[in-house]
Amino acid sequence: MRRALYGNDVNETVDGQLIVLYDGVCGLCNATVRFILRHDREARFRFAPLQGKGAARLAARHGFDPSDLDTVYLVVDHGGAGERVLARSAAIFAVLRTLGGRWRLVSALGWLPRPLTDAGYRFVASVRYRLFGKLSACPIPRPEWRNRFLTDDTEE
Numbered sequence: 001m002r003r004a005l006y007g008n009d010v011n012e013t014v015d016g017q018l019i020v021l022y023d024g025v026c027g028l029c030n031a032t033v034r035f036i037l038r039h040d041r042e043a044r045f046r047f048a049p050l051q052g053k054g055a056a057r058l059a060a061r062h063g064f065d066p067s068d069l070d071t072v073y074l075v076v077d078h079g080g081a082g083e084r085v086l087a088r089s090a091a092i093f094a095v096l097r098t099l100g101g102r103w104r105l106v107s108a109l110g111w112l113p114r115p116l117t118d119a120g121y122r123f124v125a126s127v128r129y130r131l132f133g134k135l136s137a138c139p140i141p142r143p144e145w146r147n148r149f150l151t152d153d154t155e156e
Helices: 027-039 053-062 088-099 102-111 114-132 143-148
Strands: 017-022 045-049 073-078 084-087
Touching: 017 027, 017 053, 017 088, 027 045, 027 088, 027 114, 045 053, 045 143, 053 073, 053 084, 073 088, 084 088, 088 102, 088 114
Parallel strands: 017 045
Antiparallel strands: 017 073, 073 084
């Protein structure tokens, strides 16, 4: 295991390669991935569904359970000396900060106490299938985005 899971600093620098691990059959999660892809002008983020082998390898390395589909994870500085994993609201706020612009303003909510922001995250996670649907399989990304996704045979 590398660094502590669920980083604590809301202004934590997120550099290096960034990988978002998400529930591949969740309608909200897939919409969030598409949102990030559209707003990630520097193509900094890569993606892997929690149901895939790449996520399982990262989970084993960092000591989290990839079958916990109620959690989004952000692997920061993947492959670097400072590789670490952020989860739930910490991951969301780090993504928003990294996207910059007006999304950086929304990330200011990260200054709220983590138990409060994670409680909000958990509430949304508990109703996401009812509100946004559950897909029968992980969707195939658009051709122009495919290289941004880890596949089961991609070495993460």
